[in-house]
Amino acid sequence: MLTEREVISTLNMLRNEHLDVRTVTLGVSLFDCVSHDLDLFTANVQAKISKYAANLVRVCDEIGDKYGIPVVNKRISVSPIAVVGAPFGPDGMVRICKALDQAAKDANVNFLGGFSALVEKGFTTGDRALIEALPEALASTERICSSINVASSRSGINMDAVALMGRQILNVAEATKENGGLGCAKLVVFANIPQDVPFMAGAYLGIGEPDVVINVGVSGPGVVKKAIDRAIEGRGDDFTIMDVAEVIKRTAFKVTRVGEMIGKEVAKRLNIPFGVADLSLAPTPAVGDSVGEIFQSVGLSSIGAPGTTAVLAMLNDCVKKGGAFASSSVGGLSGAFIPVSEDSSIEAAATAGLLSLEKLEAMTSVCSVGLDMIAIPGDTPASTISGIIADEMAIGMINHKTTAVRLIPVPGMGVGEVVNFGGLLGKAAIIPVPRGDSTGFINFGGRIPAPIHSLKN
Template sequence: MLRSDHILATVEMIQKENLDVRAVTMGINLLDCRGGDVGETCRRVEEKIGTAAARFVETCNKVSLKYGIPVVNKRISVTPIAFVGAGFDRHGFVELALALDRAATGAGVDILGGFSAQVEKGMTATDREYIASIPEALARTTKLCASINIASSHKGINMDALALVGQTVKDLAEITREQHGFGAAKFVVFCNQPGDNPFMAGAIHGLEEADLVLNVGVSGPGVIARALERLIHAKGRENLRLDDIAEEIKQTTFRVTRCGELIGRKVSEELGIEFGVVDLSLAPTPTVGDSVGEILQILGVDVVGAPGSTAILAMLNDAVKKGGIFASKAVGGLSGAFIPVMEDAVLAEAVGSGALCLEKLEAMTCVCSVGLDMIPIPGAVDADTISAIIADEMALGMINNKTTAVRLIPVPGKEAGEIVSFGGLFGASPIMEVRNVGKSSRFIAWGGRIPAPIHSFKN
């Protein structure tokens, strides 16, 4: 028999802290779907996803019901599509996008990721066609997410691709002008993109993966926030030090990760497919009480962005990893706290009050996952400035051997301080000011590559 105090502690976690599993993502290899032409390839892609994911959503729901733990998002990730559509032109890639969208709808999943390419060193003619197809592909689909890896610690930064993606972000926003540039919210630019990340918009089924695999994203920051509030209330702020706080985060993360691991293994078992990794990322949602920003406030900064924010985030991120890593057979994906502005109500509020600026966010991304995420910027910011912001973030990832990413949304016709809302999980936020606009064009115009960094003399 289990110990009563353990049972009651777990009940408290489930009841008061809204424990859930944030995402179960099925990775599907599409390399074997290549047909003689676009039409045949699309048919094979739909057929493969249809077969592989036929029982996926139903099984997640069944396991969720049995264990009483909600599985919030059911998603699919596929092989980066530029590999599947090698030789296709931009129209072919749009057709593939539509096929993926139909497949996602048929499988009943929330989102499908993997409309992607990996161009960290060089671009093929196909990669260029793929990039050119992104605005139309995302504008004409509802469930599709795109991502591109343009940099890595081993290969450096592909500055030609960088210049193209800056323009792509602008075009995406423009083509979805009616929805305040929402298209750009479905496109992420990466450095060191992992192939087993279950979170969107950057999930792909990497080339290194097996045919089918299941990856799980653990519960959100709300659980940690509530556990810390409970600890502070029970012991008194004056009797706690930061190492006690870190220990509590570790223990809570252990329990949270265990639930993710259990649900993941059970869904895998039922579907008869391999269980991949648990991603330890704390992914906030716009729901009040499910915010990484709130944890920072609980830990001692009155507003996010105040001095100390980066240090607290570093401790949180590290404690989450330490607690989670022992709880799971295999940890992977992004595994760090996310700070997506629009999806985190407290961060969005800090942007609105002027407490949190782009430069501070950039500094914070040095110590956590995953980068400058879901940041609405004025629609007038030019493509080169966007490329340059991306370049800075890529450099952080490249030099520090970590994943970084950028998801900027230039909101057409809106200025800094105005509010933009996409609703649901995508959230809302005041538009963030971008300083020094239009002053980086000479840098972006160089093109070429930033060579791979030295992997020694780390200072």
């Protein structure tokens, strides 16, 4: 027999606190599709994706119905295309991207990730072709996401790739200028990219992963916020920040259990192995589904106020602790996301000047990803974008964590103007980038060596 509290608490999480399974992502390896013939390769790719993804959406919806937990997004991640499509040039890469887009549409998934290259130590011809193809590939497709890993703690930072990506981000923005540079919302530059992320735009299926796998991304910033609010409302005299940490940890446990349960059942029904549950507090623009609001609950006037980095560090850590206890298969990014345009509260703080790019960078040293969905002026020099990327990659490299950059230089727009990407991607006011010139540094090229792994202070 269930207790009153168990029933009421579960209903509240669903009805009032936006608990959902944010994504079920089917990973499909494309290594067995490889061919020197482009037509044969794309046919193989489409056939394999179709074989495994045909029932993905239906099964996710049925299981979501059974448990009363909506599976909001169904997605696909594939092997890095720069590797499996290595023989092909930029034109071939564009055709592959279009074939993947068609496969995503056929499977009725809203995004497919894996138009990716891993270049932290250097480029192959496939890597160069894919990166060169990015503007046309992202402009001529709807559902394809791309990630480029340019740094790792073991290899250092490929500064040639950092310089190249600074230029290509501007080119992608230009190629998609009718939509405010929307292509850049589907392009992420990473350090230490995980192989099993289910969340977009960084999802791809790593080389060490199984042939097919189901990974699940659970969210729930609203659930965490409401749990903190309730605890604070009923607090006694001895209530401290440690009690808040405990509330976050326990809430993360509950949310992860939901994701793991649904993920495992989807995997079982599709006869595909279950991979990981990625517990990330991933906000949406909806009120009550915001990471930024959590900061107000713990006594900051707004995200960005002094103390923000400390709160984010605690939040990120507690989410990992709760998630790790709830599931033996926690993976992906698992932490708190701070995507500016996708979170109404973070966006409001950035628009009001309470949250600068510099503060966001500091926060990324303790959050689970990085500088995410930040609209910057369209005339930002490529070297400045590269400089921002280099700084962010350095944080990831030195701290042995994933960091990423998803900047959107909005063509024709300047500081203070508002760009609306629509849907989950939200809207954002363009914020200023740090002043100063990075050209000389970026022009060096080469590689920043991997850091020492001892003498840690």
